[in-house]
Amino acid sequence: MVEITDVVCSLCGCVCDDIVVEVEDNKVTKVKKGACAVGKSKLMGHGRIEEPAIRENGNLKDCSYDEAIKKAAEILAASRRPLLYGWSSTVCEADKVGVELAEEIGAVIDNTASVCHGPSVLAIQDVGLPSCTLGEVKNRADLIIYWGANPAAAHANHMKRYSYISKGYWTEEGKKNKKLVVVDVRRTPTAKMADVFLQIEQGKDYLVFSALRALLYGYDDVVPEEVGGISKKDLLETVKMMKEAKFGIIFFGMGVTHTRGRHNNIVNAIETTRAAHTHTKFSIMPMRGHYNVAGINQVCTWETGFPFAVDLSRGYAWYNPGEISATDLLIRRECDAALIIASDPGAHFPGESIRHLSKIPVIQIDPFPNPTTEFADVVIPAAISGVEAEGNVYRMDNIPIRLRKLVDTEYLADEEIMKSILEEVRAIKEKEGE
Amino acid sequence: MAEGELLIRNGVVYDPINGVKGEKKDICIRDGKVVEEVKNPKVIDAEGRVVMPGGVDIHSHIAGAKVNAGRLFRPEDGRKGVKARTKVCRSESGYSVPNTFATGYRYARMGYTFVMEAAMPPLAARHTHEEMVDIPILDNAALPLIDNNWMTMEYVKSGDMDLLAAYIAWMMKATKGYGVKVVNPGGTEAWAWAKNCDLNDEVPYFDVTPAEIVKNLAVANEKFEMPHSIHVHGNMLGHPGNYEVTTSTYDLVKGIKPYRDRPAMHATHTQFHAYGGTRWGDFESKAGAIADYINKNEHVSIDLGSIILGDTTTMTADGPMEYSLYQITGRKWTNHDVELETGSGITPFLYSGKSPVNTIQWAIGQELALLVKDPWKLALTTDHPNAGPFIGYPIIISMLMSKRRRDESAEDMHKVIFDRAEYSSIDREYDLNEIAIITRGMAAKTLGLHEHGKGHLGVGADGDVAVYDMSPEETDAGKIQKAFLNTKYTIKGGEVVVKDGEVVATPAGKTYFVTPECDDKLTDEMLVKLKDKFEHYYSVNFNNYPVQDAYVPNPYEIKAPWRS
């Protein structure tokens, strides 16, 4: 038995890096410290895609890595509008090869941000993002607002490590001298912990943000007695807390990005932060979901100039979420082949888009079988990043951390698989005399 | 590095570090290095053309967290510079915030082969390195920010210079960094509470002043044989009337004995620090006062931070300054405070020749170059992309070389240029030797890179050469500008990477970093304090903090022994 310390969790955007595990017979046998229930489940492992496979007459048939990679390359090289989607539950090293492949075959490359915090990115492009690292929150924040976010379920260590319950330099006493405000449609487990819970009417976030801004700027006279299910009295109370804080932070989740208004809700949340910043220090941060969704946004940006939804069909980048994003392409039946890596549109895309995906050739690269496997035509098993493979990832506050390799594996890492596909595609193109 | 031999024949060579001022000369390269002679070389005919060592940029923001945040939040800038991939090149995008590939190609097209990334937040150092590795062709290095760090301020307060040096050494190694960067010392920490600091203000909660931070970092830096001095972006950047803060900052290192023949401080993007007046309404150039100081003293070197007119993306670890800028423009604004270390702000900005303030800024950048007598004391920069994108360098070169060009430009600008700046009264014109100094020689020497083969063409130097498609007699400013934008040839490590302005090869560059050598006992003592910081205040574990070797696949290590 070996104990490994400083293990980095490859599950959610918290990327906790103080985990201790025990490894025996090349398997993680115990998670001793640091991980939440969700992270622990990830580290302990689940059933795998065992062999590479190619679908024949409706059934997946096992094959070698070489055969699967060759088949994948053939599909991609022949495609007029290929989609390369996923990238957030793998490491940046693999993402880089993905962008290179997208350029090589004139593909659209998109990542799971488009169905998660893509709207946040769009908002940042309109107004910017006054933010900070999570350690700043831990050391300084005395007002924490979770808006449309339920960390108790989705980012279980977030409050403990970084925000409400954590202890830092100016926050030695933990939650004792902090205030927690939760804004949500449901009284979630997070909401139950709050000093103030604002139960907002579904879909009215935009209006409430605008009301808060008007109040923060002092126009109490125009704001009506109730906005989005919240009384003016409660809004005024919240504004008072914001103004009186020494360091405030808004964490927002998919409760805001998924709902009516989408990115403009976030624009408004950021504008609210700016308005609060005229009184005191105020920051805002998206609760990024997958452990490296921030990372693929980073890689895609430094390589193409744009964070997601990038069309390279003309050999240069055209960026336009809403047109180039995966859901739109699928619902509009635009693409004629897809490579899905480290993500599961089968489970997380609207049914309408899965319908098209199930009709075109699909290549899946993933350690685990999932709904996407059900219609994938080529299935390539991969090593689990953070357990069987190392590499760089970006936490939700864009801090880069290197995932550790804990055990050996026979499975190829995503980066190796992607490199092989790229090589194979180049060989095909060379043969075709391009 | 390319194997084999290359001969660059009959060029007119400007190699200021070796005292070569426009001599017709052959350059011989074997296996990537300059040699005395070659036997069976590939020949490049440079007949009558200007030949210089590969350019060295002392200060540019090309890689890392805030550069990428700039790209990410400016798709409207991204779409300005798109260019399709070719058989050799990846696709390009961006104007003021180009993607990694465009960054490498565009610098190489201008004849540059080394660029210093000027600000690396230590906690995000991996990010800087990931991008630097992705920038083709260029050799590069990065300066970690060490000045607003709690560790630094605590040692400054306690006066433990050796422990501060031990911290610098550890940080240099942990970040694979090149030298100590200072940005708005104390002010960025204050910004975490939405405040700022002037040079002699107390930093909230830390009981030290920015002046003390600067001085002590300079002292601690010189405890090692560091190739570079501390690299300082002082307090009150961009504020009218800041020139006195600037010269007071320079004064702080007077009397500190540098390890070798370089100043004890490099003061960067000086244009932003040479402001007179009391507010924007009576804003005026104080380039003359700054130049006077530089002319009379040897302990400070500067780079220009010269303005390029047009839209750009400003970005700096100076969070409060970016906030002020955003308040002026009302445009989008990103801020990113980094725990225990630093911060950053980003906002787009349009420099317009119709604006009196921007006009004076334009004048100041060039006035500095024209009024500082010794070009070895200054380097050409635009603090890319803060004062404008680096692809504007040829504009500044043509201005410095042509009084006529400057007069023409002044006519197109706001009339304040005639009464609140010295611009139109200066007759000096740079010659090509001086241009070679401010675009390669000075930077290489100030960074200590000339001892590692950069910035010159002496035997043993790297085979990095720029051949410009112009004769040394050229006086047409337009033609000069064009020649400096796209080389006839750029050669990197003996390999032709640019031919006729097109990138033809994209070898990977090297990452230069400095390893200060520090006594174990000192280090251990320092680590007690540092580990406590990690245990209680950082959000990343100590063992996951240092940049792993995997991030620097092409390393070039420079050891910096402790000075006895």
Place this chain on the structure above:
Amino acid sequence: MEELIEGEEKMQTIRLKIKEEVTNGAAKIPVEVDSLTPDKLAGKTEAEIKAVKVWWGNKEENTGDLFDVSVEGEAGSAEEVKIVLEGDLSRVKRIGDGMKAGEIEALGDVDMHCGAMMSGGKITVKGNADCWAGREMHGGELVIEGDAGDNLCAMYRGEMTGMTGGKVVVGGNAGECIAQNMAGGEIVIKGNVDILTGLNMKGGKITIEGDAVMPGADMTGGEITVKGKVLDMMPSFRLEGTESIESEEYKKYTGDLAMTEKKAKGVLYVK
């Protein structure tokens, strides 16, 4: 070339009918026709037009391979060119993208970016137009007889300014965030609009004959008139009183105060 009698107008009509095989596959891959504007085709013969490249997915194809092309008359300049697009145009993107003069008529529903960045001439869409029609429009006229999608006349991502000039009329409804960052020009929507019309607008005029949801958010200038109902009125506008427009009473609001009083120079008329 034959000399023209003064005053006689030359006119060229270019008919482009998309071939069925382009649109009837399992995947409906868009064809991008930014190279087929009157400006770019003026003076070209039928054979030359057939050879103009258009992007279809990741490959460039000849116009003649994707469209049946016929040309009547001749033209010396773009003003004299009329392009008629026919067939299933629902996956034809960038119709009239960047056009400066001349006329385009699209006989059916069109895909995204129709009339994007146009600065002159006229586009008539006989059906619906998908998102980003009239994006960053500077001048000219865009008539959409059916519905318009989201982001009609908006800016490109990250840009400060959307539409700056020209006129747009939509016969049916329009989608979300139309006229975002609008700085000039005029838009008339005969039907209803979805959320956030005129978001962050700074200038220009929008008339909504039907209903609107949260119109005028973050506006700092310009004018929006909603003749139908306003659902979810922004809570950060100030009611200034009533005004009569075309002999009907309207409430006049100014805003958006969420942008601060100094900037809140937008005017919103609501019946």
Place this chain on the structure above:
Amino acid sequence: MIKMGTKVNLISGRTIVQGQNLDNKLSEAYFNEVATCELNESDMEKLGVAADGHVKVKTNYGEVVVKAKEKAGTPEGVIFIPMGPWANALVSGDTHGAGMPSFKGIDAEIEPTEEEVLQVKALMKTYME
């Protein structure tokens, strides 16, 4: 579509067990967590469904059968289905020019049913028809 049931507002989102089984979606644990629909007590009563009773949820975009679960803190007229294949059978793919489907705030109708809840593989099969 003829609408029969009670009108509700559908939202989807994460849960902790859903997260634990993110890499384990073909499992019983995932099915038991995700193929469910949370309602408040009074809505449960109104519909006349007991805990674990089956309900059919319909929207303009599809319909699906899931198990009902009572959950305090859910507002009246709102139903919550954990993010996953069952919720996604119901949501709109219209991204309104933003790339993001409408995962929350969908008009839906809900009614008790005797029909079985489809396992994930069977559910995916329906897209291949």
